[in-house]
Amino acid sequence: MDQRIAFVTGAGSGIGREIARTLASRLMKVVVADINIENANETVSSIKEEGYEAKSVFCDVTDLESVKSAVEESLNAYKKIDVLINNAGWDKVEPFLKSEPDTWKKIVDINLLGHIHTCKKILPIMIENGYGKIVNIASDAGRVGSSGEAVYSAAKGGVIALTKTLAREMARYKLNINCVAPGPSDTPLFKEIGSYNEGLAGALEKAIPFRRLAQPKDIAGAVAYFVSDEAEYVTGQTLSVSGGLTMV
Numbered sequence: 001m002d003q004r005i006a007f008v009t010g011a012g013s014g015i016g017r018e019i020a021r022t023l024a025s026r027l028m029k030v031v032v033a034d035i036n037i038e039n040a041n042e043t044v045s046s047i048k049e050e051g052y053e054a055k056s057v058f059c060d061v062t063d064l065e066s067v068k069s070a071v072e073e074s075l076n077a078y079k080k081i082d083v084l085i086n087n088a089g090w091d092k093v094e095p096f097l098k099s100e101p102d103t104w105k106k107i108v109d110i111n112l113l114g115h116i117h118t119c120k121k122i123l124p125i126m127i128e129n130g131y132g133k134i135v136n137i138a139s140d141a142g143r144v145g146s147s148g149e150a151v152y153s154a155a156k157g158g159v160i161a162l163t164k165t166l167a168r169e170m171a172r173y174k175l176n177i178n179c180v181a182p183g184p185s186d187t188p189l190f191k192e193i194g195s196y197n198e199g200l201a202g203a204l205e206k207a208i209p210f211r212r213l214a215q216p217k218d219i220a221g222a223v224a225y226f227v228s229d230e231a232e233y234v235t236g237q238t239l240s241v242s243g244g245l246t247m248v
Contacts, residue, residue, distance in 0.1 A: 004227075005030075006081075006085060009085065010089060011087065012036045013036075013043075019087060023054065023220075024050070029076075032047075033056075033088075044056045071122060083133050094151040128169055131175075131176040135227060136168075136177070137223075138238065142181065176232070176234065186214065214242065223246075
């Protein structure tokens with residue numbers, strides 16, 4: 001079997017970086033796509049230090065032309081894309097009535113349109129190659145809601161619906177499309193959010209049955225399952241990785 005090629009968005013830090021490292025450890029060549037190319041290069045260096053192969057590309061998922069350029073650069077390097085991980089995301093926690101349209105647009109553009117843009121450009125490649133697996137990173141906020149994250153929850157709910165619909169449409173081509181919905185996770189973004197909510201992490205740890213926040217490796221493990229051969233007959237599913245905080 002040819003070595004699989006994985007395209008991972010938002011792979012310059014946090015969960016995306018761990019997903020990229022995990023897939024590389026499973027002998028995939030990884031395209032580390034991020035709007036912060038310095039962070040992407042750091043991820044690539046980490047992967048190469050472990051003896052695996054990776055390439056960084058600039059990618060602004062909110063811009064369809066930027067996505068197109070990143071995909072073309074990846075194809076020039078590796079000739080194909082077998083796996084797409086839509087991980088890039090962003091949020092700002094605040095009461096809905098205090099939020100503003102500029103924030104809404106940024107949240108929707110990154111968290112929902114970003115997934116749509118990459119799927120639009122990469123699905124035809126997968127169809128032509130006769131193989132493909134996509135994992136969209138949503139959030140349990142998109143399943144059960146989250147105070148202070150109304151628009152983010154709406155966008156992530158859209159990701160879940162997008163996953164199910166594309167899974168139905170792409171089944172005729174034998175492409176697997178699934179979704180991972182993390183609960184509260186120990187990432188740079190969470191630390192940024194937590195700076196506005198003192199005591200948030202402690203309160204969540206008390207509420208989570210496993211009594212800890214998710215680590216990036218917890219999310220990466222779920223992603224690795226969905227792109228593995230063991231998940232060949234699994235499509236259109238959403239898997240919560242939340243330590244039991246949500247059970248749906």
